[in-house]
Amino acid sequence: MLNVATWIRPKDDAFFTRAFAPFPDVRFCNALHTAVAFDELDGLLLTGGADIAPHFLRQDVRDASLLEKEPDPARDAWEFAAVEQAMKRELPILAICKGMQLLNVALGGTLHLDIPGHNAPEMKDEDVQELRLASGAKHRFERVNSSHHQAVDRVADGFEVQAWSANDHIVEQMRLRDYPFGLAVQYHPERGNIYGSLFADFVSHLGNRNPV
Numbered sequence: 754m755l756n757v758a759t760w761i762r763p764k765d766d767a768f769f770t771r772a773f774a775p776f777p778d779v780r781f782c783n784a785l786h787t788a789v790a791f792d793e794l795d796g797l798l799l800t801g802g803a804d805i806a807p808h809f810l811r812q813d814v815r816d817a818s819l820l821e822k823e824p825d826p827a828r829d830a831w832e833f834a835a836v837e838q839a840m841k842r843e844l845p846i847l848a849i850c851k852g853m854q855l856l857n858v859a860l861g862g863t864l865h866l867d868i869p870g871h872n873a874p875e876m877k878d879e880d881v882q883e884l885r886l887a888s889g890a891k892h893r894f895e896r897v898n899s900s901h902h903q904a905v906d907r908v909a910d911g912f913e914v915q916a917w918s919a920n921d922h923i924v925e926q927m928r929l930r931d932y933p934f935g936l937a938v939q940y941h942p943e944r945g946n947i948y949g950s951l952f953a954d955f956v957s958h959l960g961n962r963n964p965v
Contacts, residue, residue: 754778754780755776755778755779755780755795755796755956755959755960756780756782756793756794756795756796757779757780757781757782757794757795757796757797757959758782758784758789758791758794758796758797758798758835758839759781759782759783759784759797759798759799759800760783760784760785760799760800760828760831760832761781761783761785761798761800762785762800762802763785765800765801765943768941768943768944769781769798769800769943771943772942772943772948772952773956775949775952775953776952776956779956779959781798782794784828784831784835785828789835791835791838794839794844795844795845795959795960795961796839796844796845796846796847796955796958797835797836797839797844797845797846798846798847798848798849798955799832799836799846799847799848799849799852799853799855800850800851800852800943801849801850801851801852801941802825802828802850802851802852803821803824803825803828803851804820804821804824804903805824805829805854805855805858805864806824806825806826806829807820807824808826809826809829809830809833809858810858810863810864811858811861811863812863812864814866816866819866819867820866829855832852832855832859833859836855836856836859836860840932843932843933845934845955845958845959845961846929846934846935846936846937847934847936847937847951847952847955848935848936848938849938849940849941849942849943850901850938850940851901852937853905853927853937853938853939854903854904854905856909856935856937857905857909858909860909860910860911860912861909862905862906862907862908862909862912863906863907864905864906865904865905865906865923866903867902867903868901868902868904868923870920871899871900871901871902871918871923872901872902873900874900876898876899876900877898877900877941877944878898878941878944878945879898880894880896880897880898880945881896881898882896882897882898882899882918882919882925882940883895883896883918883919883920884896884897884916884917884918885916885918885919886916887913887914887915887916889913889915890915890926891915891928891954892926892936892950892951892954894916894940894947894948897925897938897945898940898941898944898945899918899925899939899940899941904923904924904939905923905927905939908924908927911929911930911931911932912928912929912930912937913927913928913929913930914926914927915927915928923939924939925939925940926938926939933958933961934954934955934958936951936954936955938951
């Protein structure tokens, strides 16, 4: 089996079960329910969730009303530690929505704490957000199902931005340079039907773990 560390909310279980159904050798180690042994992992999946708790951010929060009222600091602490462990061993990382934001912060970046126009109801599940793609982007989707109120601001060192919202400069997809596999997306591929190649790419890099 290929062990993937993650923290998945109950309401997202069905989405990720469906997304990874073509890959029966992948097993989730969901830290929400069980302790995760990092020395047995093959990859890290960072998923959507509440805003990062303020004390984990690398920036001043001048208006706390911009943040969601119920952050999950226990989850944040686990995910920041998981990023550190994964990168030490160069494990494949796939970061989605809040996961993209957390990975960017973990590596030294900052966030827009509240943005307009990116959380209309139809954006949650429908592929309506048009993208502007970099020429070197491997995963190329003209429209995605991107619904969020925060976004990457200062991009952490080591990332290459591969896609932006076509209507503004909000980052929607980026990858880690000089790293075996590190892909971060602001949209929700687990909720859609057009993103199979993205999950297949992640799974294809599992199983090449470095020693602890």
